[in-house]
Structure formats: structure tokens, C-alpha cells
Amino acid sequence: MEMKVVKFGGSSLADAEHFRRVAAIVKADPNRRFVVASAPGKRSKDDVKVTDMLYRCYEMVREGKDITEHYEKIKARYNDIIKDLGLDFDISGELDYIRNAIEHYSGQDFAASRGEYLNSLILAKYLGFDFIDAESVIFFRENGVFDGEKTNDVMREELKKHQYAVIPGFYGVMPNGTIKTFSRGGSDITGSIVARAAEAELYENWTDVSGCLMADPRIVENPLTIKTITYRELRELSYMGASVLHEEAVFPVRYADIPINIRNTNEPEAPGTMIVSTTNEYDSECVITGIAGKKGFSVIHIEKDMMNSEIGFGRRVLDVLEDNGISFEHLPSGVDTMSVVITTSYLEDRRERVIASLNKRVRPDSILIEDGLALLAVVGRGMVKAKGTAARLCNALSSAGLNIRMIDQGSSDLNSIVGVEESDLEKALNATYKEFVKE
Numbered sequence: 065m066e067m068k069v070v071k072f073g074g075s076s077l078a079d080a081e082h083f084r085r086v087a088a089i090v091k092a093d094p095n096r097r098f099v100v101a102s103a104p105g106k107r108s109k110d111d112v113k114v115t116d117m118l119y120r121c122y123e124m125v126r127e128g129k130d131i132t133e134h135y136e137k138i139k140a141r142y143n144d145i146i147k148d149l150g151l152d153f154d155i156s157g158e159l160d161y162i163r164n165a166i167e168h169y170s171g172q173d174f175a176a177s178r179g180e181y182l183n184s185l186i187l188a189k190y191l192g193f194d195f196i197d198a199e200s201v202i203f204f205r206e207n208g209v210f211d212g213e214k215t216n217d218v219m220r221e222e223l224k225k226h227q228y229a230v231i232p233g234f235y236g237v238m239p240n241g242t243i244k245t246f247s248r249g250g251s252d253i254t255g256s257i258v259a260r261a262a263e264a265e266l267y268e269n270w271t272d273v274s275g276c277l278m279a280d281p282r283i284v285e286n287p288l289t290i291k292t293i294t295y296r297e298l299r300e301l302s303y304m305g306a307s308v309l310h311e312e313a314v315f316p317v318r319y320a321d322i323p324i325n326i327r328n329t330n331e332p333e334a335p336g337t338m339i340v341s342t343t344n345e346y347d348s349e350c351v352i353t354g355i356a357g358k359k360g361f362s363v364i365h366i367e368k369d370m371m372n373s374e375i376g377f378g379r380r381v382l383d384v385l386e387d388n389g390i391s392f393e394h395l396p397s398g399v400d401t402m403s404v405v406i407t408t409s410y411l412e413d414r415r416e417r418v419i420a421s422l423n424k425r426v427r428p429d430s431i432l433i434e435d436g437l438a439l440l441a442v443v444g445r446g447m448v449k450a451k452g453t454a455a456r457l458c459n460a461l462s463s464a465g466l467n468i469r470m471i472d473q474g475s476s477d478l479n480s481i482v483g484v485e486e487s488d489l490e491k492a493l494n495a496t497y498k499e500f501v502k503e
């Protein structure tokens with residue numbers, strides 16, 4: 065039998081109405097056997113996520129404050145869901161126990177994790193599924209690193225015992241029995257871990273958008289949804305700030321070659337985006353998969369006659385950066401010039417020191433640091449075969465009257481990066497989108 069692991073994010077489980085949608089989705093396909101749940105998210109723009117409320121409780125206890133009023137609000141979130149769903153389910157014992165534990169310093173991660181724990185108990189009850197506590201199947205090592213192999217072995221055996229089950233996202237257990245969470249948004253990782261252990265055909269990640277978009281909708285109006293994207297392309301786009309999924313969530317399923325399908329709980333008919341390890345198919349009309357942009361970069365321009373024949377020049381430049389704790393993004397270079405693109409914030413307190421060390425180490429003819437650079441990445445597996453992509457990109461930008469400050473075709477064949485003035489980024493993204501995406 066085909067099998068799917070489904071994960072629902074916080075906004076998909078924020079209130080009873082969303083629980084009903086989730087249940088309809090799960091029940092519509094008997095292959096949706098294992099469900100990973102987040103804590104209740106925001107019900108409206110100004111609402112607060114339960115996870116944030118729990119972190120706040122933990123802080124209040126540390127500050128010696130009384131949490132009664134605050135904790136009542138958390139209780140109300142859960143009790144409202146139970147009542148609205150008409151469930152005969154009493155979690156007051158759980159709620160009292162958790163409050164007491166938070167007040168007795170059971171740890172920040174314990175407090176935060178209770179959001180998914182309680183939500184999953186309720187969802188399991190509502191669906192009529194078993195409940196598997198993540199603390200019995202997800203393990204961290206002594207040093208706090210996730211133990212993928214032990215988890216996979218134990219989880220696989222546990223899942224075999226259940227036909228249908230709900231598993232809370234976001235947390236697992238340390239060797240000493242204390243609860244530990246992944247970083248924020250970590251339920252995506254739990255979903256991926258469960259999919260791998262279950263040897264699922266598909267990992268469905270249900271959220272509040274209909275998949276990955278070809279561009280940031282705050283900048284480009286109504287961008288199209290990406291139908292299929294490879295893990296590598298997704299990585300390039302998310303590095304540039306486009307994110308729908310926790311970065312670490314791709315590893316367990318990628319390892320097992322299980323595709324991820326990003327879906328929208330509020331629009332279940334939409335096919336969403338498929339994230340796959342490889343595919344030769346691409347939209348030949350469009351060539352690109354997506355575009356993204358990011359501000360806040362600086363370029364260190366270094367010039368020196370005969371640089372190209374000076375052995376070790378590049379290494380010495382990078383040594384200086386390393387000594388100053390700076391990582392670099394791109395390294396476009398010419399015969400006698402080398403440019404290093406870095407994140408501007410690195411320079412905050414180190415600008416003078418970096419210039420002085422470079423002068424000393426490589427004795428250049430000139431050094432200039434220019435701030436205010438934005439990078440725009442055009443990503444697409446189709447670009448490998450298509451001719452003239454770089455020319456189209458440059459044309460689109462120059463037709464829009466924009467100045468290109470840097471181009472990096474990149475050693476990866478699936479992206480081109482151009483540097484533009486920060487103030488030009490929005491225009492550049494729109495011009496690029498218009499050039500490549502014909503609607």
C-alpha cells in the first residue's frame with residue numbers, strides 16, 4: 065500500500081475550524097497514515113503563536129514573575145479547540161502538570177515543546193488515531209546533535225505497530241531524558257524524519273501557501289507557483305531568502321529519495337510544489353525555476369599589477385578574512401583584480417582592521433570597499449541547456465535602466481547571480497520575472 069506522511073504547520077492547526085480542514089484532508093486519503101503536528105499558530109496577523117507564549121512563560125518564571133494570567137491564555141487556546149470540535153476530552157490534568165513543571169524549572173525546551181505535544185494529543189483524539197510521543201522515538205546525542213540513525217531504527221520499529229498515528233513535531237529527547245527541541249520551525253524536520261522511517265512514498269508538508277512561488281509576492285505581483293523544484297535549486301533559492309521549509313528538513317527525505325509536496329491547507333485542491341532530488345523535466349518556455357534577491361552585501365575590490373602570477377595571493381586575502389571571522393559569498397576576479405563579496409554586517413566593527421591587514425598581507429595597489437550591494441539570483445535547472453540566459457538577464461536589467469555592478473555565473477550550472485544597487489533590487493526582480501515568465 066502506498067503511504068504518505070503528512071505534516072501540518074501551526075497556521076493549519078491554529079483553531080477548531082482548521083482542525084476540521086486538516087481532518088478532511090487526512091481522511092480523504094487512507095494512505096495518509098502518519099500525521100506530524102505543530103503547535104497552534106497565529107489565527108490572525110496580530111495573534112501570538114502558542115510556542116511563543118510558552119517561551120514567554122519560561123522567561124517569566126526565570127524573572128520570578130507569576131505566570132497565572134499568561135498560562136490561562138494558553139489553556140484557553142486548547143480548551144477552545146476541544147470545545148469547538150465538540151470533543152469529549154479532558155486535558156486539564158495535562159495542563160496542570162505542564163504548568164507545574166514549567167514553574168519548577170523543567171527547561172526552556174520542555175516548555176516550548178508542550179505546544180506540539182498538546183496539539184497532537186487533541187488531533188489524535190479527533191482523528192481517532194494513535195498518539196506516539198516524539199520523546200520515545202526522536203533522539204539527540206549528549207552534545208545536542210540529532211541522532212539520525214538511532215532515531216530511524218527506533219522510529220521504524222514503532223511505526224510498524226501502528227496503522228494510523230499522530231506524532232508531535234519539533235522535539236525529541238536527550239540521553240538523560242530531558243526534552244530537546246530542534247530550532248524554530250523544526251516540525252518540518254520531524255515530518256521528514258518520520259517519512260524516512262516510514263519509508264513513505266511522499267512527504268506532504270501542509271502550510272498556508274500553495275507551494276513555493278517563483279518570486280517573493282511582496283515584490284512581484286502574483287508570482288506563479290513552482291510546480292517542481294529540485295533540492296539543489298531550493299537550496300539556492302532559500303539561501304537567498306525564499307523559504308517555505310526548514311533548511312534541515314530536506315536531509316532525511318533526500319537521503320531516502322522521498323519527494324516533498326508543499327500543499328495549502330486552505331486550498332487543498334491546488335497541487336502545490338513538488339520538491340524532488342532529480343528531474344530532467346523543466347518548463348522549456350520559462351527556463352528558470354525561480355528568482356530571489358537579498359540586500360546587505362559589500363564588495364572588497366583589490367587591485368594589484370601582475371596579481372595573476374603572484375602565487376598564494378588569493379589564499380592570503382582569504383586568510384585575512386578568516387582571521388577576522390568573516391565568511392565570503394562570491395569571488396569574482398579578473399587578471400589584476402579580485403573582488404570579494406561579503407555580508408556587510410561582518411564589517412561593522414572590523415572595517416579598518418580588515419583594510420589594514422589586507423594592506424599588510426598582500427600589498428595591493430588599491431583596496432576599495434563598496435557597500436549597498438544587493439544580489440539577485442536566477443535559479444533553474446533548465447538554464448544548463450538553454451542558450452542565451454545570461455544575455456536575456458542582462459538585457460532585461462539594462463532595458464529597465466538598471467546598472468549591473470557584478471555578474472557571477474557561478475560554478476553551479478543552475479544559477480546566475482547579479483549584483484545591483486540595493487535601491488534597484490525590487491525593480492531588478494520585476495524586470496527579470498517579466499523577461500523569463502510568460503503568463
Ligand code: ASP
Binds near residue numbers: 102113115179233250
Ligand atoms: N512550533 C514551533 C515553532 O513555532 C515549531 C514549528 O512550528 O515547526 O517554531
